Amino acid sequence: MSSPLSPPSQARSIATRARLLTAAVEALVAEGYAGASTTNIAKRAKVSQGALFKHFPSKHALLGEALQQLFTELVEEFRHKLARDQRADRLGAAIGILWQIFCSPTLQAAFELYLAARTDKELTRIVTPVLAAHRQNLLAEARALFPDAAGHNPDFDAMILSIMNMMQGAALAASVIPTQEDSVRELALIERIARQELTRGLLAASEAESSGGAPARARSAGTPKSTTQGPSSGLAKGSA
Numbered sequence: 001m002s003s004p005l006s007p008p009s010q011a012r013s014i015a016t017r018a019r020l021l022t023a024a025v026e027a028l029v030a031e032g033y034a035g036a037s038t039t040n041i042a043k044r045a046k047v048s049q050g051a052l053f054k055h056f057p058s059k060h061a062l063l064g065e066a067l068q069q070l071f072t073e074l075v076e077e078f079r080h081k082l083a084r085d086q087r088a089d090r091l092g093a094a095i096g097i098l099w100q101i102f103c104s105p106t107l108q109a110a111f112e113l114y115l116a117a118r119t120d121k122e123l124t125r126i127v128t129p130v131l132a133a134h135r136q137n138l139l140a141e142a143r144a145l146f147p148d149a150a151g152h153n154p155d156f157d158a159m160i161l162s163i164m165n166m167m168q169g170a171a172l173a174a175s176v177i178p179t180q181e182d183s184v185r186e187l188a189l190i191e192r193i194a195r196q197e198l199t200r201g202l203l204a205a206s207e208a209e210s211s212g213g214a215p216a217r218a219r220s221a222g223t224p225k226s227t228t229q230g231p232s233s234g235l236a237k238g239s240a
Contacts (some may be wrong), residue, residue, distance in 0.1 A: 027110035149201030
C-alpha cells in the first residue's frame with residue numbers, strides 16, 4: 001500500500017499534482033521566490049494547503065519538482081522547435097532557439113530559484129541534483145547535434161556549458177534592463193565563439209580521418225565532403 005506522499009496513481013490526484021507544479025512555476029514568474037508561498041501556490045492551483053502537503057512534504061520539495069518538470073519541458077520545446085526549423089545553418093538555428101527559451105518568462109522561475117538557493121541550504125540541497133541532471137541533458141543534446149565536434153574537441157563540453165552560462169547571464173540582465181541592441185551584440189558574440197569551437201572540432205575530425213585512412217564518418221554538415229569546402233562549412237549546412 002503506497003504512502004500518502006508517494007507518486008499518486010489515481011487520475012484526480014495526478015491532475016491535482018500537475019496543477020500544483022504549474023501553479024508553483026506561475027507564482028515564481030509572477031511574484032518571485034518571496035511571493036511563491038504555499039498559500040499562494042495552493043490558491044493558484046485551486047486546492048487547499050492540506051491538499052498541497054498531501055502531495056509534497058514541503059515547499060522546497062514542491063519547487064524542486066517544479067524546476068525538474070520545467071527543465072524537461074524546455075528541452076522538449078527546444079527539440080520540437082529545432083526539428084521544425086528549416087534553416088540550413090543548424091548552429092544558428094540552435095543558438096536562436098536557445099536564446100528565445102532563455103528569454104522566455106517561464107525560465108524566470110528557474111532564475112528565482114537559483115538566486116534563492118544561494119542563501120537557503122535546504123533549497124540548495126534539493127535544487128543541486130536537478131541542476132546537475134539538467135546540465136547532463138543539455139550536454140547530451142549538444143553531442144547528438146554536433147557529434148564530430150563533440151568527439152574531437154576536448155573542450156566541447158566546457159564550451160557548451162560556457163555558452164549556456166553566458167546566455168543565462170545575458171538573459172538575466174535583460175530581464176531587469178532590457179536592451180535590444182545589447183542583446184543582439186551579445187548573441188552574435190556567443191554564436192561566433194560557438195562556431196569557432198565547433199569548427200575546431202570538425203578540423204580535428206577531418207585531420208583524424210586523413211591521417212588514419214578510416215572511412216569518413218557522418219559529418220556535421222550532413223553532406224558529402226567537398227574539395228572546395230573546409231570543415232567549417234558543415235556548420236552552415238546542418239548536423240546529425
